[in-house]
Amino acid sequence: MPTDTNEAPWEVVEQLVASRDAAGLSDYLDDLGPSETARAISRLDETCRNDLLILLDPRDAAEVIEDVSDAQAVELIEDLPADRAASIVDQMPSDEQADLLGDLDEEDAEEILREMTPDEARTVRVLMTYEPDSAGGIMVTEYLRYGQNATVEDVTRDLAQHREQYARYDIQYIYVIDDASRLVGVLPLRELLFAPHAAPLRELMITDPLSVPATASLEDLENFFDQYDLFGVSVVDAGRQLVGVVLRSDVEEAAADRTTRQVLGLSGIVGGEELRSMPVMVRSGRRLSWLSINVVLNLVAAGVIAAYQDTLEAAIALAVFLPMISDMSGCSGNQAVAVSMRELTLGLIRPNELLRVMLKEASVGLINGIALGLLLGGLAMLWKSNPWLGVVVGGALAVNTVVAVTMGGLLPLLLKRLRLDPALVSGPILTTITDMCGFFIVLSMATTMIEKL
Amino acid sequence: MPTDTNEAPWEVVEQLVASRDAAGLSDYLDDLGPSETARAISRLDETCRNDLLILLDPRDAAEVIEDVSDAQAVELIEDLPADRAASIVDQMPSDEQADLLGDLDEEDAEEILREMTPDEARTVRVLMTYEPDSAGGIMVTEYLRYGQNATVEDVTRDLAQHREQYARYDIQYIYVIDDASRLVGVLPLRELLFAPHAAPLRELMITDPLSVPATASLEDLENFFDQYDLFGVSVVDAGRQLVGVVLRSDVEEAAADRTTRQVLGLSGIVGGEELRSMPVMVRSGRRLSWLSINVVLNLVAAGVIAAYQDTLEAAIALAVFLPMISDMSGCSGNQAVAVSMRELTLGLIRPNELLRVMLKEASVGLINGIALGLLLGGLAMLWKSNPWLGVVVGGALAVNTVVAVTMGGLLPLLLKRLRLDPALVSGPILTTITDMCGFFIVLSMATTMIEKL
Numbered sequence: 001m002p003t004d005t006n007e008a009p010w011e012v013v014e015q016l017v018a019s020r021d022a023a024g025l026s027d028y029l030d031d032l033g034p035s036e037t038a039r040a041i042s043r044l045d046e047t048c049r050n051d052l053l054i055l056l057d058p059r060d061a062a063e064v065i066e067d068v069s070d071a072q073a074v075e076l077i078e079d080l081p082a083d084r085a086a087s088i089v090d091q092m093p094s095d096e097q098a099d100l101l102g103d104l105d106e107e108d109a110e111e112i113l114r115e116m117t118p119d120e121a122r123t124v125r126v127l128m129t130y131e132p133d134s135a136g137g138i139m140v141t142e143y144l145r146y147g148q149n150a151t152v153e154d155v156t157r158d159l160a161q162h163r164e165q166y167a168r169y170d171i172q173y174i175y176v177i178d179d180a181s182r183l184v185g186v187l188p189l190r191e192l193l194f195a196p197h198a199a200p201l202r203e204l205m206i207t208d209p210l211s212v213p214a215t216a217s218l219e220d221l222e223n224f225f226d227q228y229d230l231f232g233v234s235v236v237d238a239g240r241q242l243v244g245v246v247l248r249s250d251v252e253e254a255a256a257d258r259t260t261r262q263v264l265g266l267s268g269i270v271g272g273e274e275l276r277s278m279p280v281m282v283r284s285g286r287r288l289s290w291l292s293i294n295v296v297l298n299l300v301a302a303g304v305i306a307a308y309q310d311t312l313e314a315a316i317a318l319a320v321f322l323p324m325i326s327d328m329s330g331c332s333g334n335q336a337v338a339v340s341m342r343e344l345t346l347g348l349i350r351p352n353e354l355l356r357v358m359l360k361e362a363s364v365g366l367i368n369g370i371a372l373g374l375l376l377g378g379l380a381m382l383w384k385s386n387p388w389l390g391v392v393v394g395g396a397l398a399v400n401t402v403v404a405v406t407m408g409g410l411l412p413l414l415l416k417r418l419r420l421d422p423a424l425v426s427g428p429i430l431t432t433i434t435d436m437c438g439f440f441i442v443l444s445m446a447t448t449m450i451e452k453l
Numbered sequence: 454m455p456t457d458t459n460e461a462p463w464e465v466v467e468q469l470v471a472s473r474d475a476a477g478l479s480d481y482l483d484d485l486g487p488s489e490t491a492r493a494i495s496r497l498d499e500t501c502r503n504d505l506l507i508l509l510d511p512r513d514a515a516e517v518i519e520d521v522s523d524a525q526a527v528e529l530i531e532d533l534p535a536d537r538a539a540s541i542v543d544q545m546p547s548d549e550q551a552d553l554l555g556d557l558d559e560e561d562a563e564e565i566l567r568e569m570t571p572d573e574a575r576t577v578r579v580l581m582t583y584e585p586d587s588a589g590g591i592m593v594t595e596y597l598r599y600g601q602n603a604t605v606e607d608v609t610r611d612l613a614q615h616r617e618q619y620a621r622y623d624i625q626y627i628y629v630i631d632d633a634s635r636l637v638g639v640l641p642l643r644e645l646l647f648a649p650h651a652a653p654l655r656e657l658m659i660t661d662p663l664s665v666p667a668t669a670s671l672e673d674l675e676n677f678f679d680q681y682d683l684f685g686v687s688v689v690d691a692g693r694q695l696v697g698v699v700l701r702s703d704v705e706e707a708a709a710d711r712t713t714r715q716v717l718g719l720s721g722i723v724g725g726e727e728l729r730s731m732p733v734m735v736r737s738g739r740r741l742s743w744l745s746i747n748v749v750l751n752l753v754a755a756g757v758i759a760a761y762q763d764t765l766e767a768a769i770a771l772a773v774f775l776p777m778i779s780d781m782s783g784c785s786g787n788q789a790v791a792v793s794m795r796e797l798t799l800g801l802i803r804p805n806e807l808l809r810v811m812l813k814e815a816s817v818g819l820i821n822g823i824a825l826g827l828l829l830g831g832l833a834m835l836w837k838s839n840p841w842l843g844v845v846v847g848g849a850l851a852v853n854t855v856v857a858v859t860m861g862g863l864l865p866l867l868l869k870r871l872r873l874d875p876a877l878v879s880g881p882i883l884t885t886i887t888d889m890c891g892f893f894i895v896l897s898m899a900t901t902m903i904e905k906l
Binding site: 327 | 486487488489491492495520522609612613619620621623624625641642643645646647675676679680682684700701702705706708709712713715716717719720721722726727728729730733734736737740741743744745747748751752754755758759762765766769770772773774775776777779780781783784785787788790791792794795796799800801802809810813816817820821824825828829832836884888892
């Protein structure tokens with residue numbers, strides 16, 4: 001359909017929705033590509049988004065849902081009537097169904113599951129029992145499985161019959177099972193090219209194939225694919241029954257999502273992704289929940305300053321340096337937090353290796369503390385022509401840098417042992433400790449030499 | 454070989470290196486798995502690491518290099534004599550060769566390239582001309598390509614002959630080229646199962662296949678794989694000659710690496726990854742380079758406090774709140790930075806949509822500013838039983854939260870337009886602006902009502 005090239009994509013979509021042109025809409029979104037579709041949808045108001053998903057046929061609507069980010073998909077599906085949502089979810093691949101429904105409120109998910117095709121619903125309910133970042137949560141259920149007595153000809157015939165359906169599968173291997181659905185072998189698909197037609201799979205297959213339990217963690221899977229140069233691995237349950245296949249690319253994607261959550265967590269975005277298309281009260285509320293904890297922690301640190309008001313009044317120049325000592329120590333500490341989190345992810349340190357991390361960080365902290373202390377102390381001394389001011393400010397920054405760097409290195413390990421998320425929790429705790437400690441050092445030092453300041 | 458189970462893996466490795474047991478070492482590292490190997494290597498001293506890589510035969514040494522992280526690999530290779538390094542690099546897949554050599558100093562890389570097998574060196578030199586995060590930098594050169602006149606039988610024979618070699622390839626497709634090496638078609642490997650033996654590929658292939666230019670960016674590739682449900686795509690140069698294949702899993706991996714750099718950048722780790730196995734002076738130096746910029750920026754903000762020393766001396770209670778206002782504004786601003794960076798990555802906003810971001814953030818900033826201002830202002834009022842202190846502190850935090858949140862939302866867009874890395878630069882700039890602004894608001898308000906404080 002002809003469109004004015006000056007119009008933004010969401011304006012075109014709005015017009016197509018308004019004129020109830022389902023075919024035109026489907027074509028337009030197809031051409032738009034996923035990133036532009038996501039962007040256009042984020043610009044529509046709620047009514048228009050709803051109308052759009054109801055206007056499109058469920059298969060096209062499912063494609064839209066797959067185009068947008070997880071957080072957007074949840075927004076879109078939540079606003080739809082359950083029966084409509086169910087018919088759209090029905091059209092999605094099983095692992096994405098499970099991810100999407102897992103992100104919804106339990107009540108909403110249950111309502112949609114009740115409206116879904118019973119078979120689809122059953123598969124998804126099983127997938128939803130696995131942890132999202134486990135082999136069971138990452139695996140796909142679209143793969144090729146045959147009994148061990150099937151012949152090459154049986155397989156070839158099945159492949160030819162289901163060409164269309166299998167075209168979307170990632171097929172490098174066929175998985176071979178016994179009568180009890182237990183995994184007994186794998187066969188690289190290309191081996192079928194060289195095999196006699198009448199040969200049963202059990203004679204061709206690689207026996208005792210590698211597999212991972214459905215409970216394997218994302219770290220386990222990353223290690224597995226680091227060690228073995230494979231594109232997928234079969235997933236078995238406690239009874240060695242084959243339940244799915246984990247693909248290397250899906251493990252990479254899950255790892256990327258985990259890192260994204262770290263970035264967001266480090267910056268104080270909690271409760272999953274925030275998009276600017278979300279209602280302003282939801283965005284404010286989520287950010288405030290984290291900020292208000294920070295206010296309380298800040299008050300604790302500010303209490304130290306309050307306790308030394310007399311010292312501060314007598315040497316007001318110190319007030320200029322307090323925010324600097326707080327900020328610089330926070331920065332030094334955060335660097336150490338980042339290095340520890342990275343080494344934990346790479347498996348280079350274990351949460352119990354506190355001594356090693358402490359020694360490694362203390363030495364960096366000492367060098368940087370001395371460097372920064374000399375710099376700031378020197379400046380303070382020159383500013384007021386008072387060497388004692390330099391000693392107090394520089395000395396405090398030096399000592400506090402050692403504390404901040406060491407604590408920053410240790411915190412992620414300690415939090416990991418307490419099963420807390422280092423990305424979300426390290427920052428506020430670190431700031432509180434280094435602020436309290438920094439303010440205390442500078443103000444107590446100043447109190448002992450108050451006549452000289 | 455029998456080993457004491459109480460010994461740490463690196464102690465075993467040390468002993469095996471000391472006893473020059475190349476075979477035992479190779480077996481032990483094979484069983485250890487990549488994550489444990491990386492950890493053990495990070496515990497060895499430089500001499501032992503060198504001896505290890507010289508003791509192992511080049512193929513085994515190459516596997517060790519592939520097991521460890523990129524930063525570790527660079528450390529290991531840099532310390533080796535060029536001829537030894539070259540024989541190890543020779544054994545690696547082409548895309549990893551290019552990544553590793555690209556991470557080395559230009560001089561070191563050139564020395565190694567001169568010592569490498571001429572053929573390998575030529576391929577790597579071409580790969581190294583591409584940007585690391587482009588299709589050319591991400592692609593593999595291990596894939597199946599045949600002329601359009603090759604028959605199904607030719608292909609099957611070639612596959613059978615090179616079974617071993619091809620076992621490591623990710624093969625879903627055969628790429629078909631004309632006499633000038635231009636891509637003319639693709640054929641799903643499984644279609645060979647159904648095709649007559651004498652048929653030439655040109656009759657079976659899908660013509661006009663999808664491909665991406667070697668210069669395509671990582672974002673282009675992410676969009677491509679979002680739009681098309683494929684496991685790989687062919688890469689062509691300016692003359693449409695086929696030069697490689699980009700796999701979906703490698704794009705996912707590159708995206709994960711980019712996010713990791715963001716995490717590190719946000720925390721002030723510059724110049725690539727830092728590992729605790731690096732020399733302490735290198736670690737200190739890199740961290741200090743970022744910290745010293747921060748000191749200077751902090752001094753600018755502290756200058757505002759220095760200018761208002763008289764006000765502060767007259768109302769010393771304000772000194773308690775200055776670090777809090779600085780910290781809380783920084784936190785609020787960083788949340789907005791994270792949301793903008795995420796929306797930029799997802800393609801939901803463009804760097805030029807400043808007005809939209811400003812309005813969306815200003816509204817959140819206003820709500821959160823009022824909430825936080827009332828909270829902190831109320832506490833200040835109660836503490837000193839002085840409503841005016843509450844007005845100054847609460848009012849300043851409220852206004853500064855609006856500034857911080859709006860600036861935080863806009864900064865990543867502005868930095869992107871200036872082609873600066875938002876992850877590395879947003880934090881320090883934001884802190885400086887919000888500190889200056891916050892200190893100015895609170896102290897100038899206080900000055901106008903100094904008798905009441």
